[in-house]
Amino acid sequence: MGHVDHGKTSLLDRIRNTVITSREAGGITQHIGASEVPLDVITKICGSLLKKMSAGITIPGLLFIDTPGHEAFTNLRKRGGSVSDLAILVVDITKSFEQQTYESIDILKEYKTPFIVAANKIDLITGWKPAQTHSFAESLSGQSEAAKEQLESKIYELVGKLSELGFASERFDRVTDVKKELSIIPLSAKTGEGIAELLMYAAGLSQRFLEKRLDIDPGEPGVGGIIEKKDEKGLGITLDVILYNGTLRVNDIIAFATSTGIGTAKIRALLKPKPLQELRESASKFYYIDFVSAASGIKISGSGMDDALPGSLVISTNKPGYEQDISSELAEVFSSDKAGIILKADTIGSIEALSRLLKSINVGISKKGLGRVTKRDVLDAFSMRSTDPKNAVILAFNVGIEDDALAESGATGISVISSNIIYKLIDDFKAWAENEVNMEREGLEKLLTFPGMIKVLPNHCFRMSHPAVFGVGVSAGRIKPGYLLMNELGEILGKVKEIQDNGINKQEAKRGEDVAMSMDDITFGRQIRDNDTLYTFISDDQIRALKYKYNAMLNDEDMDLLDRLSKISSKKRGKI
Numbered sequence: 001m002g003h004v005d006h007g008k009t010s011l012l013d014r015i016r017n018t019v020i021t022s023r024e025a026g027g028i029t030q031h032i033g034a035s036e037v038p039l040d041v042i043t044k045i046c047g048s049l050l051k052k053m054s055a056g057i058t059i060p061g062l063l064f065i066d067t068p069g070h071e072a073f074t075n076l077r078k079r080g081g082s083v084s085d086l087a088i089l090v091v092d093i094t095k096s097f098e099q100q101t102y103e104s105i106d107i108l109k110e111y112k113t114p115f116i117v118a119a120n121k122i123d124l125i126t127g128w129k130p131a132q133t134h135s136f137a138e139s140l141s142g143q144s145e146a147a148k149e150q151l152e153s154k155i156y157e158l159v160g161k162l163s164e165l166g167f168a169s170e171r172f173d174r175v176t177d178v179k180k181e182l183s184i185i186p187l188s189a190k191t192g193e194g195i196a197e198l199l200m201y202a203a204g205l206s207q208r209f210l211e212k213r214l215d216i217d218p219g220e221p222g223v224g225g226i227i228e229k230k231d232e233k234g235l236g237i238t239l240d241v242i243l244y245n246g247t248l249r250v251n252d253i254i255a256f257a258t259s260t261g262i263g264t265a266k267i268r269a270l271l272k273p274k275p276l277q278e279l280r281e282s283a284s285k286f287y288y289i290d291f292v293s294a295a296s297g298i299k300i301s302g303s304g305m306d307d308a309l310p311g312s313l314v315i316s317t318n319k320p321g322y323e324q325d326i327s328s329e330l331a332e333v334f335s336s337d338k339a340g341i342i343l344k345a346d347t348i349g350s351i352e353a354l355s356r357l358l359k360s361i362n363v364g365i366s367k368k369g370l371g372r373v374t375k376r377d378v379l380d381a382f383s384m385r386s387t388d389p390k391n392a393v394i395l396a397f398n399v400g401i402e403d404d405a406l407a408e409s410g411a412t413g414i415s416v417i418s419s420n421i422i423y424k425l426i427d428d429f430k431a432w433a434e435n436e437v438n439m440e441r442e443g444l445e446k447l448l449t450f451p452g453m454i455k456v457l458p459n460h461c462f463r464m465s466h467p468a469v470f471g472v473g474v475s476a477g478r479i480k481p482g483y484l485l486m487n488e489l490g491e492i493l494g495k496v497k498e499i500q501d502n503g504i505n506k507q508e509a510k511r512g513e514d515v516a517m518s519m520d521d522i523t524f525g526r527q528i529r530d531n532d533t534l535y536t537f538i539s540d541d542q543i544r545a546l547k548y549k550y551n552a553m554l555n556d557e558d559m560d561l562l563d564r565l566s567k568i569s570s571k572k573r574g575k576i
Contacts, residue, residue: 001104002090003097007120011090011189012066015045015199034227034242034297036273037062037199045134046200057203063295065242085295086206087115088198093154093186094124097161105165116183116201117169119158123188125150136186136194137173151186158184172201218293221316222248226256228347229310232301235269239300241314248298248316249291256305257312257326257348259370264317265304272298309370311348333368340364341391341429342381344373346398350422354397357426364391373401373416378408385414390436393417397425444550449484449538451546451554451561452477457514458530467497467518468528476561477536478510484537485519490568492537493528494521511557535565543569 002008016035038061043050050056065084087108091101108115123130127147131139140148155171162169162182169182183201187194224243232238239256248254252267271286292298300314308314313329315322333348333355341358343365345351351368358365367380373396385392396418401409409416417432419425453476460471472479479485483496497518499506509515522528538546543566546554554562 001087001108001115003092003095003100003104006090006092006095006098006101007189008090009066011088011118011120011187011195011198012064014189014192014195015041015064035064035066036297037064042199042203046196047134049135049137049196049200057207059203059207062199062202062206063297084111084113086202087113088118088202089115090118090120091158092121093119093151093158094121096154096157102165114205116172116185116198116205117158117162118194118198119155119184119186120189122151122186122193123191125154130188130191131193134192134194134196136197139193140186155184155186172197178205218247218291220246221319221322222246222252222254222292222294222314223316223319224248224294224298224314226308226310226312226314227297229305229308232299235301236303237301237305237308238271239305239308239314241298241300243292243294243296243298245294246316246319247291247293248300253317254300254302254314255317255322255326256308256314257330258307258309260307262323262326263304263307265302265308267300267302269301270298271301272296309348310346311350311352336366336368337364338366339384339388339391340366342367342369342377342394344369344371344377344394344396344399346370350397353422354395354425357422358395361426361430363429366391370399372399373405373418375402375404375408378405378412378414378416381414382408382412390433393429393432395425395429397422441553444553448546448550449536449542450478450480451538451558451565452479452483452536453561453564454479454485454517454534456528456530456532456534460516461524461530462516463518464525465523467520468522468524469516469518470524470528471514472509472517472534473514474509474511475533476511477558478508479517479536480508485534486537486568487527488533488535488568493534494519535568537569538562538565540566540569 012035015037039057039059042057042061087104089101089104089108091097107113122128122136125147127144127150129143129147131142133139140151143151159169167182168180169184172183172185175181175183183205185194185198185201187198222243223245224241227240227242230238230240248267248270250267250270253264254267255262255264257263270289270292272289272292274285274287286299311333313326315325319325333351341363343351343354343358345354345368347370351370355365355368366384367377369377373394377394381392381394392414394414394416396416398420399418401416401418405416408414415432417425417428419428452474454472454474457471457473461469462471463469479496479499481496481498484492485494485496486492497520499509500516500518501509501513506515509517519528528534543562546562547559551559
């Protein structure tokens with residue numbers, strides 16, 4: 001777990017010697033993944049360090065769950081954190097704690113999950129010389145005093161951050177009581193330094209302090225989470241699952257969420273990834289087994305799984321109350337607002353993540369769904385345009401758009417914003433929303449009259465009438481051609497015909513500008529004289545609209561001037 005780009009997947013890649021990170025959209029993990037690291041690999045990497053342990057490693061290996069680090073994926077991290085026995089909090093030692101670091105710790109606290117801090121990217125410390133070893137201790141012995149001092153400074157920065165959150169911590173080799181202090185393990189996912197200590201501590205702490213938690217009753221029904229649904233050649237529809245409790249067997253009946261309720265399927269085959277292979281890899285990198293117990297990443301093949309929803313629970317029907325477990329999860333994920341945008345995504349986890357992120361920027365979601373954007377989605381968005389135009393849009397994460405939906409989008413002008421990178425989807429939506437606001441503002445500015453106050457400049461009458469042309473200074477607000485002007489008694493004098501500055505027509509004059517203005521239906525020296533103060537005339541309806549509906553378009557000075565105009569108009573009505 002950890003903040004985006006702090007090196008979670010890169011760390012796992014170093015252990016597995018794979019290149020998952022480079023294949024992720026935008027270089028950021030978008031879905032939960034799982035990889036099993038067997039005992040023989042741990043033993044090979046740790047080497048002589050294992051001799052320092054009072055007892056050898058007895059667990060069969062480690063199942064790593066790789067969770068997304070972007071802020072939108074809090075729910076996915078929760079799902080990962082809630083099923084984990086032990087967590088590795090990855091922190092870029094050069095950047096210390098960032099937003100998702102704190103979020104990850106909150107989740108670990110919530111689920112009372114013990115964790116180790118992996119202080120990644122020690123290779124970026126000034127003066128650090130990478131060594132050809134997996135051992136941090138061996139690498140440290142060859143470093144300069146300056147590099148060691150900077151490392152210490154960075155580690156104690158982490159110690160300070162953890163202390164603020166209520167945790168005692170220390171560099172792993174100085175921890176005296178692992179039950180009371182968090183272990184900070186400096187390492188580099190890039191060079192491999194420190195990987196040995198990380199694996200050794202993860203395995204050692206697991207078997208020493210989590211022994212009871214690691215016991216599995218093979219007789220308990222299996223419970224897990226669907227990571228992904230795939231159509232595999234020769235297998236048909238398969239489910240990638242993290243099994244975190246109990247046991248699943250070939251021929252078991254499993255239950256899962258579908259778009260219409262709860263579906264069931266019979267397990268025809270269980271496929272386990274070969275050692276060090278990612279659960280998201282192709283089926284050729286798996287082998288068949290008859291049963292599987294937690295904790296495992298497993299691929300399930302069987303009939304009737306076509307409608308299974310990725311991201312939802314998968315439960316053996318032998319578990320009492322399985323229907324309620326699935327139904328309550330669905331109700332929470334697909335709850336919607338009375339007003340808002342339409343959201344389509346590839347998995348329940350993506351729906352959860354996007355829902356949270358949109359909520360954080362005060363955007364409602366009126367409809368949520370999985371799969372491609374349909375014509376019905378476009379029509380639903382179009383129906384909102386007259387009553388809720390700012391939400392008449394569809395967001396599509398990692399899904400396509402059907403041909404008839406694309407044609408309907410073109411015909412109705414409904415935008416479909418799509419991306420396979422969640423933060424880009426949100427950024428694109430924000431840009432669309434800002435453009436819509438700007439277009440609405442431009443339209444309103446043509447329809448509404450805004451407050452303005454001008455003073456007639458002395459000795460600047462250029463023409464007495466037909467039309468009268470004279471100089472004015474804008475004291476507050478703005479004036480535009482077409483605005484009606486009134487005097488301080490509330491008497492309407494006429495309409496602004498043109499505004500010019502050095503002979504060039506202007507569509508608007510703002511506070512502080514001196515311009516020439518022309519008006520029909522007045523004679524300078526009669527209705528208007530030197531040093532007169534004039535105001536834009538605004539109807540009572542528009543004054544109310546500006547004050548209570550469009551006040552975001554006005555500044556404090558505009559609001560004060562609006563109150564003044566309202567009083568002048570009231571004074572005139574009183575005389576009448």
